[in-house]
Amino acid sequence: MTTSDEVDLEGELGYTDEGGYTVPPPDDAEQANRMLRTLRYLRRQMDAIEELHTVEVAALGRWRNGALEPLRNRYNRIEQAVAAWGRAVNLADERTKTIGLPYGKVEVRPRQPKVDVAADQEALRVLGKTHPGWVREGALAPVKDPIKAGTVAGAELDPQPVTAFDGYRAHEAVVPGDAEQGIDDVVLDGVFRWEPVEKAVTVKPGDAAGGPA
DSSP states (O other): OOOTTOOOIIIIIIBOTTSSBOOOOOSSHHHHHHHHHHHHHHHHHHHHHHHHHHHHHHHHHHHHHHHHHHHHHHHHHHHHHHHHHHHHHHHHOTTOOEEEETTEEEEEEOOOOEEEEOOOHHHHHHHHHHSTTSEETTTTEEOHHHHHHHOEEEEEOSSOSSOOOTTEEEEEEEEOOBTTTTBOOEEEEEEEEEEESSOEEEEEEOOOOOOOO
């Protein structure tokens, strides 16, 4: 039985044995109108399914976030504690870089400096002329690897110019001079060197079965 918005698809539109509908063009305006009414009905059904899906996905997402948050917070606190222990072990004996334990391992590695360039276009243009290869021509974009290799850390900047990287402090980026040649050090405007203040520690829990200690 069809509703007032449906067309009898099997009877009026023709059902094929291949498992699909073949829909010939309508014979007249009345039949075309009925097909349009059916399209409206089908569209409403599809929209209702999409709406229900959206609501269910949102509810599932809220459950997921609520369930994960306390677990993630506990994980992060314990991970930070194990990392601090790993640093202490390495500080006592710098030869100890990887600590293998039955339920995982702790790896201690030096952090590498980072370079942050906040110079404007004119400053980049000048830097590209004084230090070829440090600025990409045309786009005037800094090339960080040669800048990092060609500078050293100068005075520590306080307050920090931008949000600090975890475990780093910002310093002036200084191009070393040559005292014998009478060439002074040069502080690069708008260029910062982020120097590590502690070693990086990677905590890798293993796949061993079992619950909390």
